[in-house]
Amino acid sequence: MDGYATEQIVGLWISGFLTLCVFSFLMGDNPFYKFAEHVYVGVSAGYWMCVGYWGTIRPEIVEPLKAHNPVALVPLTLGIMLLFQLNPKTSWVSRWPLCFLVGMYAGLQIVFTMDSMIIEQVAASIRPLLVWDAAHNIDWATTIVNWILVFGLLTGMIYFYFSVPHTGVVFGTGARIGIWVLMIALGASFGYTVMARISLLIGRMLFFRDEFWPMVQATLGGG
Amino acid sequence: MLDKLANLDRRIIYLIVLISVIVPLLNPMGLKIEPSESVAASFQTYEDLPEGALVLMSIDYGPSTAVELEPMALAACDQLLRHNQKVAFMALYPEGQALTNRLIGRLKELYPDKKYGIDYVNLGYKAGNEAVPLKMGLDFRGQFPTDTRDKPLSEIPMLRSVTQLKQFALVATYSAGFPGALEHIRITASEYGMPLVVGTTAVQTPQYFPYYDSGQVKGLIGGLRGAAEYEILTGFKGAAVGGMEAQSIAHFTIAGLIILSNILTFLQFLRKEEQ
């Protein structure tokens, strides 16, 4: 029937209805929005659990146990202990798996932060403060960028240096320039965030233009 | 009059934004888009891949950011399949697995002759955030024993000989947040030395620019704008280019709102001075 399978038609009508329910929040909180919100919370929690089971619990625990591999008992017991958090009286039991997660998470941060987020970033900011271009006179653009990179990072770090009051020549002006550099960086991030938020709305309008409306025309308008 | 305009009702502003997005979508102006350097670098990284290369694509975004990231992933997959290279999908984001299904559905339409298991495969989602790239680098087959159809890697033609992460020519992550690009940068790229291309939302682009500047990331594609540039570079007819006009008008509207509001505040300030 004009290229749309029935479950696609039903699906698109439901999607259209739910999209309008969520948009109704703009008119103020109302039953349609509350309905859509609660469906969303229920469906997303269900989705995460199903994908978590098939993706991780089954291969990490269920299958090794079927193959009589006792090591899988450890994550199983730690996992079940996590469920004790539901009842306040036995919630102390859930601390054991929680501590394993938090301890390992802390270990991961120590191991994988130093190199990629500090050393390589500082190395990339080390730039010569004067650059010649091919014809051996000053390449102004790169020199200025290098100055911004080196002294921008330096003053930015001074702004985040807390054990000395931000007064006086070095720390006073340093922190002052530092906050200005941060403000320009945050300004750029503001511009990009506006771009992101608007494209979310464009995405929903594209849904109506490219998926929902053609289906309605195909089925109701007789094509 | 001044005060009434200053605290305009929210709903009127919502209406203005809605109109500024809908009108350009209904009649596109066809403005030219200039690809930027970091997007051209990502395109080139894919282009330089050898014939029949194997790429690991990590789909780390959810439905809320699919509008920005799906066009990028689709254009890249189109580029790979056109050069009959192979792509294995994985996901650090739970919703990534279902969105990979959607990508595969589109690829089936575009390339009916390409087969699941020979040209593309879905290894699915693994919980555990950073622990996934950590284990994947130590023992790839241990982290992904089967694909989402429970077929062991040894029975999948394109992955039969693959046991280590190093056997992939390139890793690409299309990431909306945590877990995603930062985990791949810190572990997959920095730790295991894999070449990495990052596609991300416009919100996170400024945060990842330093990693492109330091060379830890081979290419960076940012937001719907980056997706539109990538579509132009690969010549893929996607959704992103169409959205850019609406993006332009909406940006001008919001910039106008900020200016108007500051002018109004200034006028109110002047009037208070006179009293």
Next chain:
Amino acid sequence: MGKPVLYVTGLADVDDIQTLAALSILSHVAKKTAEYDTSILATTSRAVTFSAAQEVVRDAFTIAGRPDSFSVESVRYISDDQFGYAAGVDGMMVREQPAANFYMGKFYAESLIFAETGYATGAIQIAGTAQANQLPFFVAACDYTLIGEELFAASAYLSGDPLQVGSLRGQDVGKAIVMVVLVLASFDATLQVLFDWSFTSYLGALLS
């Protein structure tokens, strides 16, 4: 007397470091409001954060010597949902007309809704978060904003706990090393460009 002080903690639970910093700052703010006998309204979006916040405010009032003026109503759980939390806190802002709004902790897109309504009610607004992509909005809309690490520095400083302040000192040593290396290495690279000679290349030649 007069208008209350509103203290909004972020969306994350106590397992997030930003929420812990928010609670430590809350205890200081609650102590101040107790001393000046103004009422405080603290809102939370997670059950565990709610119970922790109640403890913090009750202790603060007792330490300030006014255990009687602590009311259970002053700490409220609004909702787990992001926009439900935003709508709930907005309603309180419009009804209670607080004189000062604090937004401390981990915020996402709803930070806009708080800052906008808070601005419209004319309250003084102070925000603090380490969420990099929410900082621009707080800076643009609030009177003062704690940026990233400042949130943790403020909570350590206000808590007065020697361990916290000590670790702050330790982190500053790390930052000092980064600054010194940055300046010296850049200076060295400049020498390399100007005179085609630098300390590092000289050392390199010696060692090899």
Next chain:
Amino acid sequence: MKRQIPLLITFLSGITLVIQYYVLPLNWIGKTFAGWFQAITAFAYVLAAISLFAVNGKKIRDRAPGWLYNIVLLVSLTATLYMGLICDFIGLGYPGYQPIDEGTAFDWMFQYIYNPLSATMFSLTAFFIASASFRAFKARSIESTLLLSTAFIVMIFRVPLGEYLWLKVMPDGWSISWFIDTFIMGGFNNAGQRAIQISSAIGLISVSLKIILGVERSYLGGE
């Protein structure tokens, strides 16, 4: 006892992970720990779904205000779990396929219910950013003026219309996108972002050390 053993677990799991990273023959420990970490995180999703049943069940029993919505939530949660998990347990699933794969009812639910709800929920932020831009974003200090003017430049000239108008007005030697790429993003943004990220990376390592050594215990919550 309730606090000593959990802190010991945090210490052991953190230290083991750091040691196995530097001592290469030991990195099979890293692999096993990573597997356990993944399994427990997946169990956290199970915990979230079960606690939803507990919280909403209680609200329905006590007829708390809006309990109808809680029924909607539980119905959508149970339906999702049925389609993604339970149907396979009771043998009504898809032979040879996981029930969450392409073309299944679960996949249909994701595409036509979860997807529009989640996408539209976040697209609301496009409206919020517009109203906040008008009502709250004032240039009140040097810092916010710097931020708003950079945001203005990025917003206007990072979109095709802006570039088009710039080319119309300015002599063609001056490319605005080159200026933004080189100075605003390449200079100030990289310097400012690095200042923020390096300071927070150092802070992250310090907090992780405090967690492993048991100095930072507040994640254990009350007694």
